[in-house]
Amino acid sequence: MIIRDKVIKYGSNVDTDVIIPARYLNTSKEEELAMHCFEDLDADFKAKAKTARIIVADDNFGCGSSREHAPIAIKASGIKLIIAKTFARIFFRNAINIGLPAIVSPDAAANISQGDELEVDLDMGIIKDTTTGMSFQINPLPGFIQEIISSGGYVNYTKKKLGTECSCGGNCNK
Amino acid sequence: MAEKTENRISQTMAQKILAWHCGRQYLNTGELVNAKVDLVLGNDITMPLAIEEFKKIGVGGVFDRDKIAIVPDHFTPNKDIKSAEQCKYIRDFASQQNITNYFEIGKMGIEHALLPEQGIVLPGDLIIGADSHTCTYGALGAASTGMGSTDAAVAMATGTAWFMVPETIKFVYSGSLKKWVTGKDLILYTIGLTGVDGALYMSMEFTGPAITALSMDSRFAMCNMAIEAGGKFGIIEFDDTTKRYLEGRHTRPYRVFHADTDAKYFKQYEINCDDIELQVSLPHLPSNAANAKDLGNIVIDQVVIGSCTNGRMEDLAIAAEIIKGRKVNNRIRAIIIPATQKIYMDAMEKGYLKTFVEAGCAVSTPTCGPCLGGHMGILAEGERSIATTNRNFVGRMGHPKSEVYLSGPAVAAASAIAGRIAVPEEVIQ
Numbered sequence: 177m178i179i180r181d182k183v184i185k186y187g188s189n190v191d192t193d194v195i196i197p198a199r200y201l202n203t204s205k206e207e208e209l210a211m212h213c214f215e216d217l218d219a220d221f222k223a224k225a226k227t228a229r230i231i232v233a234d235d236n237f238g239c240g241s242s243r244e245h246a247p248i249a250i251k252a253s254g255i256k257l258i259i260a261k262t263f264a265r266i267f268f269r270n271a272i273n274i275g276l277p278a279i280v281s282p283d284a285a286a287n288i289s290q291g292d293e294l295e296v297d298l299d300m301g302i303i304k305d306t307t308t309g310m311s312f313q314i315n316p317l318p319g320f321i322q323e324i325i326s327s328g329g330y331v332n333y334t335k336k337k338l339g340t341e342c343s344c345g346g347n348c349n350k
Numbered sequence: 351m352a353e354k355t356e357n358r359i360s361q362t363m364a365q366k367i368l369a370w371h372c373g374r375q376y377l378n379t380g381e382l383v384n385a386k387v388d389l390v391l392g393n394d395i396t397m398p399l400a401i402e403e404f405k406k407i408g409v410g411g412v413f414d415r416d417k418i419a420i421v422p423d424h425f426t427p428n429k430d431i432k433s434a435e436q437c438k439y440i441r442d443f444a445s446q447q448n449i450t451n452y453f454e455i456g457k458m459g460i461e462h463a464l465l466p467e468q469g470i471v472l473p474g475d476l477i478i479g480a481d482s483h484t485c486t487y488g489a490l491g492a493a494s495t496g497m498g499s500t501d502a503a504v505a506m507a508t509g510t511a512w513f514m515v516p517e518t519i520k521f522v523y524s525g526s527l528k529k530w531v532t533g534k535d536l537i538l539y540t541i542g543l544t545g546v547d548g549a550l551y552m553s554m555e556f557t558g559p560a561i562t563a564l565s566m567d568s569r570f571a572m573c574n575m576a577i578e579a580g581g582k583f584g585i586i587e588f589d590d591t592t593k594r595y596l597e598g599r600h601t602r603p604y605r606v607f608h609a610d611t612d613a614k615y616f617k618q619y620e621i622n623c624d625d626i627e628l629q630v631s632l633p634h635l636p637s638n639a640a641n642a643k644d645l646g647n648i649v650i651d652q653v654v655i656g657s658c659t660n661g662r663m664e665d666l667a668i669a670a671e672i673i674k675g676r677k678v679n680n681r682i683r684a685i686i687i688p689a690t691q692k693i694y695m696d697a698m699e700k701g702y703l704k705t706f707v708e709a710g711c712a713v714s715t716p717t718c719g720p721c722l723g724g725h726m727g728i729l730a731e732g733e734r735s736i737a738t739t740n741r742n743f744v745g746r747m748g749h750p751k752s753e754v755y756l757s758g759p760a761v762a763a764a765s766a767i768a769g770r771i772a773v774p775e776e777v778i779q
Binding site: 193202 | 382395396398399402403406407408409424425429430432433436479480481482484496497498499500501503504507508512546547550551577580582635722723724741743744745746750
């Protein structure tokens with residue numbers, strides 16, 4: 177999969193309370209969550225996300241609460257990919273589990289700037305910054321985690337393992 | 351995967367408990383394993399999503415109705431219609447699936463105080479919870495960690511979860527605690543040393559003579575905040591204090607694990623408790639720890655004593671000792687939230703609740719409420735609260751331009767009397 181888009185840049189320790197404040201957690205509807213994504217950190221996020229759909233951040237992105245609403249809000253805002261120096265571990269799991277690619281790359285995070293245009297080849301493991309011409313190699317994820325991503329998330333992966341898939345594409349309760 | 355003869359590997363608590371739960375004798379750090387879990391936990395925020403995902407998996411029933419706990423504690427008693435709908439959804443699911451450990455309002459407590467109190471989480475357990483403070487149960491010698499709703503959903507269906515076997519940082523505490531200092535001060539001080547990601551992906555083992563001398567309530571407060579250093583587990587080995595706590599409480603057998611004396615640690619910290627003063631973590635990171643007595647004049651608007659970190663009997667006893675016979679400062683809203691119904695009753699019998707109400711505190715039924723900016727004590731723009739909670743991120747307790755200072759119960763109680771951040775000596779003559 178190749179993702180081409182512009183970058184929104186954030187710093188270290190972006191916590192889940194600023195990604196989606198708890199006052200909006202009385203719902204799990206993704207479109208409602210997306211309306212309030214990052215509103216306490218960056219009032220312009222929604223406007224930015226219309227033309228820039230890759231987030232690049234420094235250390236410990238997604239620290240704090242276990243709320244899966246955080247990657248859901250980000251994904252439902254149109255963001256296709258997050259690159260960070262490091263991720264908080266629960267956020268990383270949650271992102272992978274819902275099929276939002278999360279890439280650890282300290283080099284890329286240090287050298288990519290707000291507004292840069294990236295071309296990210298997830299299969300080849302290469303991040304190309306077409307604004308600066310720099311390229312960064314991504315360490316491959318463990319095979320098991322790649323399998324979760326290629327299955328379209330942890331629920332679909334589990335259905336495959338359990339043999340509970342059906343023709344509905346995951347929308348029925350069967 | 352189980353081998354007949356495995357080469358011995360010296361192991362930490364995390365390695366041993368994970369190995370046991372995937373039928374192995376030994377595990378190397380960095381291995382990815384699928385392990386059986388003893389309990390899957392969720393609350394009124396995370397469980398609705400988990401149930402939606404669970405239904406998509408298509409297994410029909412949960413793997414074991416005794417090994418799931420559902421605790422509506424965050425926005426409860428229901429704060430608005432949407433919260434009520436969320437609670438109804440999880441209540442209906444608990445009823446359909448005949449979940450043993452569902453706790454209704456009136457019997458409910460804050461999950462991480464309630465489950466140990468009820469003997470539902472035990473030493474040697476492998477526990478996952480759709481709540482980041484699930485690491486609290488490490489205080490019993492369990493491997494317990496927070497995950498998201500989808501992980502909880504898969505675990506409810508299969509009884510398993512995947513783990514990366516973590517490295518471990520060992521924290522050795524020596525010396526003795528100064529007057530009023532509790533586990534909360536030790537952990538704020540510790541996170542001040544590690545930073546908020548110093549234990550990222552790792553297990554934290556808390557050990558040493560000062561931990562041996564520490565109360566169970568203080569141990570829960572320490573392990574509760576392992577996540578604030580980025581930790582996966584916060585673990586204290588089973589000892590006589592754990593054993594006494596479990597007497598008359600546990601409803602099933604448990605298994606005790608000890609770290610090997612030659613276990614390999616990623617890093618080791620030596621911390622002398624003789625040097626640790628009452629701590630306060632300044633906005634907006636739990637790692638901004640400072641000595642409370644050095645803070646100068648920080649005027650506050652609200653005091654919160656409660657939460658899964660510090661809403662237990664030890665905390666209420668300390669607060670009552672400081673507040674008794676005094677009045678809450680006129681400008682202050684002091685909110686006290688016993689973490690479970692049992693703690694509420696015990697505090698009533700000890701006279702603490704009377705002390706609090708006479709002093710001008712509001713005493714609430716158990717809820718996470720203000721800790722996460724849910725309800726029961728939200729801050730307006732520019733307001734400040736000192737709280738015995740666990741996070742002080744931007745907007746955590748309300749308006750994005752409000753501030754949260756974290757402390758233990760002694761500083762919070764003294765601050766309620768003083769009207770500014772204070773240590774007990776400043777209000778007790």
